[in-house]
Amino acid sequence: MKYNIEYYLKNSEIASKEFATFTQKQVDLIVEAVAKIGIEYSEEFAKLAVEETGMGKWEDKVEKNLLSTQYIYEDIKNLKTVGVISNNKESQIMEIAHPLGPILAIIPVTNPTSTLMFKILIALKTRNPIIISLPFRAKKVCSYVAKKLLEVAIETGAPKNVIQWVSTPNREMTRLMMRDNRLALILATGGKSLVTAAYSSGTPALGVGPGNVPVLIDSSFDIKFAVEQIIRSKTFDNGTICASEQAIIIEKKKTKELLKALEDANAYLLKEQEIPRLEEVVYDKKRENMSGEIVGKSANYIANLANINVPENTSLLVAKQTKIGKEYPLSSEILAPVIALYEVADFSEALKIAMKINQHGGKGHTATIFSNDESKIREYSICMDASRIIVNSPSSQGAVGGLCNNLSPSLTLGCGSGGRTSTTDNISARHLLNIQRIAKPKIKKKSFDFKNLFLKSEKVQAVI
Structure with a gap:
């Protein structure tokens, strides 16, 4: 069977080129508007999630939804994600933030609406268009949430296809998309098999291992x-x-x-x-x-x-x-x-x-x-x-951070090499940037005497 991954990836490429031109002010207005709509509808989204999945308690899912919107927004709202984000005159290093490109987000059925909103917010903050792979047992509520957030994002000036979702979830289609080199990153939160597939796809991935x-x-x-x-x-x-x-x-x-x-x-x-x-x-x-x-x-x-x-x-x-x-x-x-x-x-x-x-x-x-x-x-x-x-x-x-301590609030928890993932961090917008570093000389000279930059040990002298 052939799956139409071309439609989603082509739309993401177009959105990516446009989004890359946005200023920090434009980005921040979009992120604020999307966070506000998530907060406003947090109870409705929670009730719909429990109704469709039969999992959890809607009252607690409200708290999860607020973590993924209100707390996440507070954590990232002042984060610089466009252009020069630091300029250290002492080290002579300037850092410039660039978006990664199209991101594929895998959403778990256990925390569908909260993880969805979390991933959308951190992708928007970093100017990365996002394609969402919905969990089959929560496809209705996730489609509804994604549509709500996309509408307000576009109203605030975001590119047309900055948020996309596959309305009929299919694992094989997701796996095909994972392997496409137009994809910049996979944010994998879900079943063990899908997370494993993400890491073995050849596309950079940030995923979650199981907890015990x-x-x-x-x-x-x-x-x-x-x-x-x-x-x-x-x-x-x-x-x-x-x-x-x-x-x-x-x-x-x-x-x-x-x-x-x-x-x-x-x-x-x-x-x-x-x-x-x-x-x-x-x-x-x-x-x-x-x-x-x-x-x-x-x-x-x-x-x-x-x-x-x-x-x-x-x-x-x-x-x-x-x-x-x-x-x-x-x-x-x-x-x-x-x-x-x-x-x-x-x-x-x-x-x-x-x-x-x-x-x-x-x-x-x-x-x-x-x-x-x-x-x-x-x-x-x-x-x-x-x-x-x-x-x-x-x-x-x-x-998950932000509630009882000062860990970064997140709905995607890295598990390091022990959990066969690439970081131990609580994943946030900071992980969805390409940071370019401009390094100037430590001393202002036209040329360097490299021999004098090393300690004069016998071994070093022999090499020089």
């Missing part, structure tokens, strides 16, 4: 407070953020206190005989991945699916575990209000368990710790192969 986030609660920390933050994060939008906690690690002497705090927060501790039934419904052993049927669903929905009777107000399903690996499904990433619980003898054993969880499907992403001991926080951080260590705060809200 351990949360270590140090015995000296306030257990009740830690549990409140974990519940806040893990139940947020029914656990659809990949930086949400997947396993609690606690010293045995604090288990009783932890379980009481979990009970007070309406979490349900599974009985030993209930755990296999939960594993059956949350994990697809053939695919060696979480089951798509439970992603973003409530604790009650999942418990009913597993034929487990829980109170109606149950917030979180907690399962005690002792082992980690493919044979133990609950030690893996589950994007739903389900969490593993590991009891350990001391901090040293806690570190070992956290490292194993981190290595089991979460390398490069995020790890969390609750502790007041700086030496333990540092030791934990050094041991983890994680791009961000979230301290004494909810992991989901902490990792």
